[in-house]
Amino acid sequence: MECLYFSASRCRSCTLMTVPYAQQLQSKVEDCKRLLADFPDLEFLPAQASSEQGFRNKAKMVISGTTDKPTIGILDAEGRGIDLRNCGVVADQLRAVFPLIERFIHELKLIPYDVPKRKGELKHVILTVSDTGSVMVRWVLRTKKHFVALRDSLPQFLEQLPRHSVVSVNFLPEHKAVLEGEEEIILTRRTTLEFGLNGVPMHLRPQGFFQTNSEVAAALYRQARQWINDANPESVWDLYSGVGGFALHCAAEDRTVYGIETSTEAVEAAETSAKAMELDDIHFKAQDATEFALGAGWAPEAVIVNPPRRGITADLSTWLNGSDVQQIIYSSCNAKSLARDLERLENYTPTLARVMDMFPQTNHYEVIVKLERKAA
Numbered sequence: 196m197e198c199l200y201f202s203a204s205r206c207r208s209c210t211l212m213t214v215p216y217a218q219q220l221q222s223k224v225e226d227c228k229r230l231l232a233d234f235p236d237l238e239f240l241p242a243q244a245s246s247e248q249g250f251r252n253k254a255k256m257v258i259s260g261t262t263d264k265p266t267i268g269i270l271d272a273e274g275r276g277i278d279l280r281n282c283g284v285v286a287d288q289l290r291a292v293f294p295l296i297e298r299f300i301h302e303l304k305l306i307p308y309d310v311p312k313r314k315g316e317l318k319h320v321i322l323t324v325s326d327t328g329s330v331m332v333r334w335v336l337r338t339k340k341h342f343v344a345l346r347d348s349l350p351q352f353l354e355q356l357p358r359h360s361v362v363s364v365n366f367l368p369e370h371k372a373v374l375e376g377e378e379e380i381i382l383t384r385r386t387t388l389e390f391g392l393n394g395v396p397m398h399l400r401p402q403g404f405f406q407t408n409s410e411v412a413a414a415l416y417r418q419a420r421q422w423i424n425d426a427n428p429e430s431v432w433d434l435y436s437g438v439g440g441f442a443l444h445c446a447a448e449d450r451t452v453y454g455i456e457t458s459t460e461a462v463e464a465a466e467t468s469a470k471a472m473e474l475d476d477i478h479f480k481a482q483d484a485t486e487f488a489l490g491a492g493w494a495p496e497a498v499i500v501n502p503p504r505r506g507i508t509a510d511l512s513t514w515l516n517g518s519d520v521q522q523i524i525y526s527s528c529n530a531k532s533l534a535r536d537l538e539r540l541e542n543y544t545p546t547l548a549r550v551m552d553m554f555p556q557t558n559h560y561e562v563i564v565k566l567e568r569k570a571a
């Protein structure tokens with residue numbers, strides 16, 4: 196893919212930008228095979244490719260420059276803004292929102308935050324687009340100074356956005372290299388962005404986690420659903436369930452499903468989906484995954500885990516080894532911690548793996564692995 200920002204050295208985030216896509220995919224599969232080389236029975240299914248461009252459903256943009264001439268993009272090493280509004284990996288529907296952001300910065304006289312001087316108000320805009328085309332816009336402000344202006348202009352702003360869009364304001368008062376603060380005020384009546392991956396309604400709240408590549412996320416959930424349905428377990432736990440993507444895809448008649456996740460907001464979002472799908476034997480709980488497993492007093496037939504980059508805890512691996520769980524599906528965005536965890540899961544044989552290219556143009560990838568319990 197051609198990127199003028201990359202060739203002009205204005206942005207180097209996409210480290211593989213000059214590598215042909217087929218080669219990128221092949222080297223990710225090779226990297227994954229190398230990291231999982233200690234599991235000789237592991238068969239790799241063909242990798243799931245992604246679109247090369249416009250695949251990111253989320254854009255996290257730093258606002259800098261001035262009210263008259265804001266930059267929407269990143270900061271250079273000195274903390275000055277670099278405009279990246281034509282970034283090719285961001286979804287077209289999000290790029291279409293940038294001119295509107297600029298217009299509202301002008302019209303409402305919003306003052307971009309100046310990092311070196313530690314002055315100004317508007318720090319970032321964080322945008323997400325759902326697969327149905329609705330958009331979530333989050334304005335990240337230093338203080339409440341511009342809040343009323345943003346709130347009062349909401350009707351005009353919403354008029355320019357796709358239907359069912361969500362708008363919020365987040366406050367990040369500290370001078371910190373983070374993207375957002377804890378306090379968030381949702382301005383729209385609608386509080387969640389609705390996705391419909393594979394026809395399954397999923398809801399994202401402003402501070403929640405959602406896979407950043409909708410096309411590949413849909414393929415990931417289909418893969419997990421297929422493996423679960425092949426084994427047809429009566430009970431499934433989805434640990435680290437987020438807004439419930441795996442759990443909701445694997446729900447079926449005569450199957451009990453639990454989704455366990457620490458974020459209460461994500462759990463509420465998952466419950467909204469379950470209600471909309473009229474599923475009764477699916478249960479979401481806000482709890483630490485290891486704590487839940489160790490304290491449950493029973494084990495399901497199958498467990499899905501999709502932890503953050505650090506992987507699952509040693510205690511959870513130990514518990515799984517000693518349980519009656521017959522099948523584990525492990526979806527990981529870090530094959531190194533995955534390799535460590537598969538080693539610890541000594542009572543299971545990893546049998547199938549599939550690289551899912553969630554993050555094209557970078558070295559990162561998701562991989563999903565199926566494990567079967569070894570015969571006693």
Ligand SMILES: C[S@@+](CC[C@H](N)C(=O)[O-])C[C@H]1O[C@@H](n2cnc3c(N)ncnc32)[C@H](O)[C@@H]1O
Nearest residue numbers: 404406435436437440456457483484501502503
């Ligand atoms: C990689 S995301 C996966 C989310 C979800 N499975 C999906 O497909 O979108 C990891 C999730 O684990 C949650 N999490 C982090 N630590 C946790 C813990 N100790 N116990 C349970 N969930 C946790 C995070 O809030 C996040 O939603």
